[in-house]
Amino acid sequence: MSQSYNRGLIEDFSRWREFSAGMWAWIFHKFTGWVLVGYLFTHIAVLSTALSGAAAYTNTIQALESLLVVRILEVGLLAVAVFHILNGLRLLFVDLGVGLEAQDQSFYASLILTGVIVIASVPTFLSGVSI
Amino acid sequence: MSTQVPEQVEDESSAESVSPGKQKRDQKKRERAQRIQEQREAEAAEKARSEDDTYHLKVFRYDPEVPEKQEPRFDDFYVPYKQGMTVLDALMWARDHYDSSLTFRHSCRQAICGSDALFVNGSQRLGCKTQLSDLAEPVRIEPLPHADVVKDLVVDMEHFYDQMEAVEPYFQTNSLPDGELDEQRQTRENREKVKMSTRCIWCSACMSSCNIAAGDNEYLGPAAINKAYRFAMDEREGEDMKQRRLEILEQEHGVWRCQTQFSCTEVCPKDIPLTEHIQELKREAIKNNLKFW
Numbered sequence: 001m002s003q004s005y006n007r008g009l010i011e012d013f014s015r016w017r018e019f020s021a022g023m024w025a026w027i028f029h030k031f032t033g034w035v036l037v038g039y040l041f042t043h044i045a046v047l048s049t050a051l052s053g054a055a056a057y058t059n060t061i062q063a064l065e066s067l068l069v070v071r072i073l074e075v076g077l078l079a080v081a082v083f084h085i086l087n088g089l090r091l092l093f094v095d096l097g098v099g100l101e102a103q104d105q106s107f108y109a110s111l112i113l114t115g116v117i118v119i120a121s122v123p124t125f126l127s128g129v130s131i
Numbered sequence: 132m133s134t135q136v137p138e139q140v141e142d143e144s145s146a147e148s149v150s151p152g153k154q155k156r157d158q159k160k161r162e163r164a165q166r167i168q169e170q171r172e173a174e175a176a177e178k179a180r181s182e183d184d185t186y187h188l189k190v191f192r193y194d195p196e197v198p199e200k201q202e203p204r205f206d207d208f209y210v211p212y213k214q215g216m217t218v219l220d221a222l223m224w225a226r227d228h229y230d231s232s233l234t235f236r237h238s239c240r241q242a243i244c245g246s247d248a249l250f251v252n253g254s255q256r257l258g259c260k261t262q263l264s265d266l267a268e269p270v271r272i273e274p275l276p277h278a279d280v281v282k283d284l285v286v287d288m289e290h291f292y293d294q295m296e297a298v299e300p301y302f303q304t305n306s307l308p309d310g311e312l313d314e315q316r317q318t319r320e321n322r323e324k325v326k327m328s329t330r331c332i333w334c335s336a337c338m339s340s341c342n343i344a345a346g347d348n349e350y351l352g353p354a355a356i357n358k359a360y361r362f363a364m365d366e367r368e369g370e371d372m373k374q375r376r377l378e379i380l381e382q383e384h385g386v387w388r389c390q391t392q393f394s395c396t397e398v399c400p401k402d403i404p405l406t407e408h409i410q411e412l413k414r415e416a417i418k419n420n421l422k423f424w
């Protein structure tokens with residue numbers, strides 16, 4: 001073939017409105033997975049303040065936990081982790097070849113369950129923080 | 132009772148005053164008038180329908196050999212709707228009545244030849260198997276994504292066919308029956324197992340829908356893996372052959388590229404459970420390599 005018109009990859013993701021459940025599940029899973037990896041680094045950084053003594057660690061934690069943004073980010077982290085775990089279980093079943101015809105429903109189920117768990121956690125995460 | 136009797140009498144007398152022949156003729160006249168009236172109404176309705184019941188198509192146009200068409204664009208066609216009209220019918224109507232240069236592949240018109248997979252309203256579908264009435268307007272018709280466009284709705288299928296060939300899509304076996312004319316019979320259960328996988332019509336809808344295949348040109352793709360499944364699961368091919376097939380499938384760009392997005396299964400016009408087959412082959416590949424000693 002001499003000439004051709006290549007529509008490229010950018011067009012792919014501009015079609016997000018047309019994505020089906022399985023595709024969204026994949027996107028969310030990758031996204032949450034990498035957010036968790038990112039969190040791992042912050043997590044290690046915060047924990048390693050303990051290397052410079054117990055007081056430094058306590059101060060850091062207290063300073064962070066007194067910030068509303070941090071509390072909100074924690075809720076976000078929970079959402080990301082819960083979705084990743086629930087959808088991870090869904091993917092496990094998909095790998096085992098169980099319930100593939102209900103893969104879209106199980107994706108919606110993990111979304112809804114994530115939502116419920118996250119909402120239920122909000123009072124705990126946002127308690128005792130001054131704005 | 133007493134009130135009903137006079138009524139009956141009156142009816143009979145009025146009927147008697149007009150001859151039965153005239154009665155029949157009147158009746159016929161009334162029927163004919165009614166029929167004509169109905170016919171007129173139907174015609175008017177039909178006319179109204181054909182006037183506003185046109186479907187608005189937006190069709191992708193591109194032709195590298197015509198200077199005016201080198202820049203891809205969408206052309207609008209308004210096609211009068213007939214009951215049962217498919218996307219392919221509408222395209223043919225547009226080609227025959229508006230623009231004979233409108234180019235697309237088609238042949239069987241019954242979802243068997245696999246030549247008219249198109250990107251219709253954001254999803255890969257067979258033109259001949261998609262009812263216009265199931266689609267929202269304007270109906271946007273594009274060539275299959277992730278394939279090079281040759282002209283208008285025609286894409287280059289060469290790469291897809293290469294991937295299909297790569298899995299040796301034909302029956303092979305080392306265990307031939309004894310007599311030369313003996314049949315190679317398959318058990319009912321085994322036939323049932325491969326049944327869905329045999330239905331592929333090589334339309335490439337699945338390959339086009341696959342995000343992984345788009346990013347990795349070497350990935351075999353759902354259709355080729357399904358084709359391999361059809362033979363790897365066929366017990367008549369024997370163990371040696373299955374081994375060989377699994378070796379092809381478990382290469383770097385084989386089954387392991389699949390990330391279970393289910394796009395292929397979603398679009399396959401023959402309802403083949405592609406993801407299920409790919410997943411089963413992944414498990415077969417692992418079982419094949421697991422050795423406990």
Ligand code: HEM
Pocket residue numbers: 029030032033034036037040084085086087088089091092390
């Ligand atoms: C119970 C907890 C978890 C479960 C059940 C789980 C499950 C899974 C599964 C099944 C996949 C494969 C997805 C696929 O096939 O495409 C995956 C991918 C991934 N997971 Fe998790 N996961 C868990 C925890 C975590 C944690 C804690 C992290 C971060 C440190 C993480 C990071 C990732 C990443 C980055 C990917 C994507 C890898 C890729 O690009 O293919 N996961 N997870």
Ligand code: SF4
Pocket residue numbers: 330331332333334335336337338353354357398399400401402403405
């Ligand atoms: S598996 Fe389905 S979508 Fe893919 S080429 Fe075959 S018939 Fe078309």
Ligand code: FES
Pocket residue numbers: 236237238239240241242243244245246247248257258259260
């Ligand atoms: S024309 Fe043959 S599959 Fe549509």
